[in-house]
Amino acid sequence: MSEAAIKRLRDQGLRLLATTFVCNAGVVRTKAVPAGRLESLAANGVGMSPVMAVMAVDGGITSGGGYGGPVGDMRLFPDWDAAVVLDPVTGLGWAPVDQLSQELEPMSCCSRSALRRVAQAATADYQMAFEIEFTVFDGGVVAHHGPAYGAVPLFELDELCVDIVEALDRVGVAVDQIHPEYGPGQLELSVAPAAPIAAVDRYVLTRLVIRRVAQEHGLTVSYAPLTVPDSVGNGAHLHFSPWRDGKNLFGGGTGQHGLTVDGEHLIAGVVEGLAEAIALLASGALSYERLLPSRWAAPWATWGLENRESAVRLVQGTKTARPNSANAEVKVVDGAANPYLAAAAVIALAERGLAQKTPLPEPVTADPASLSDAERTQRGIRRLPADLGTALDALQFSSFFSETLSPDLLGSFVAVRRYEHETYGGQPVADRIRALRWSY
Structure with a gap:
């Protein structure tokens, strides 16, 4: 071969x-x-x-x-x-x-091998894809100033966008869409789903290609969770759908919003385990500056149909594309994460939900931040950890992830991220951005 x-x-x-x-x-x-x-x-x-x-x-x-x-x-x-x-x-x-x-x-430190083990042990065949958000800089300043999703910034960067799409096509990565995002200098690019290993490999390749093409244009890009103080951050939203016998378990069922019974358990497993896994999904010292309420970064352990403030957003897709289009988006993932471990964590939590027949809570149909503390408590809506140290505490003592990933992999991961938290976590946000902006 x-x-x-x-x-x-x-x-x-x-x-x-x-x-x-x-x-x-x-x-x-x-x-x-x-x-x-x-x-x-x-x-x-x-x-x-x-x-x-x-x-x-x-x-x-x-x-x-x-x-x-x-x-x-x-x-x-x-x-x-x-x-x-x-x-x-x-x-x-x-x-x-x-x-x-x-x-x-x-x-034991090979995250690609860990994802392979988790995917091979799963009871469903998973399709996955990342939405890649990134900030473009020109001479150290953001390359556009909006408006958000506007034609103006697209036309300002059209040569870059066209060249990115063509360069990705040359290496076999078909782009679904590319557009200006909400933040200054921010773009987003989406590709088609694939099996877990291929999807993460494609994500890594896509980021490298984007950076090389930008360099050819005299520009630089950053995938860091936060690149500009007091702005929105960059996510790497992970979409997934489980398939069995050629059928999508997130569509065509009799459950909520067309979910199958197994599909409900799979989503419930992810929602229930988010606090335990958040350090694998939002792993950097800047990640929790992005995960703020009412910023569409979804810092809540909830799910909802097309709710962009829930950490797990159910996407049905256009009526004409259902049920095959149905997928769930895990919005808390960002570019500081190891994407192989993030994908492994999502599959493992989904499979645990299925094995334990975890009941799916009621969907959240509003911004959880708009609800009172009493309403959130009554509905079981929990805020995810608000800093990396707390997130690492939850992960470090997780027997589930110690077994799923291996004690050695978990131990080395926590050690690295604990170092990062202790080194940078207490610094002002602007200093952290300067230190970490170009690392990912």
């Missing part, structure tokens, strides 16, 4: 292959291999220190989950089916990797 892929890549002009993985800090790390050494890469992988499991967003190194220190090695093995040539002119290519030991076993 690798032989045919290597020939394909070389025929397409590959000169240098960037192999990438996403670490516990949510940073895309890489080792690049010249085209002449691809056979060696296929046979032996390329080496990387296991300390990457506990390397923080700023390059600081902590310890946890059995990781830390200078000793040891792991091997990065590409997924050749996913490998593409990003730029036929420069010859730069890309491939996602699995992190394996020298004995060719998955490392």
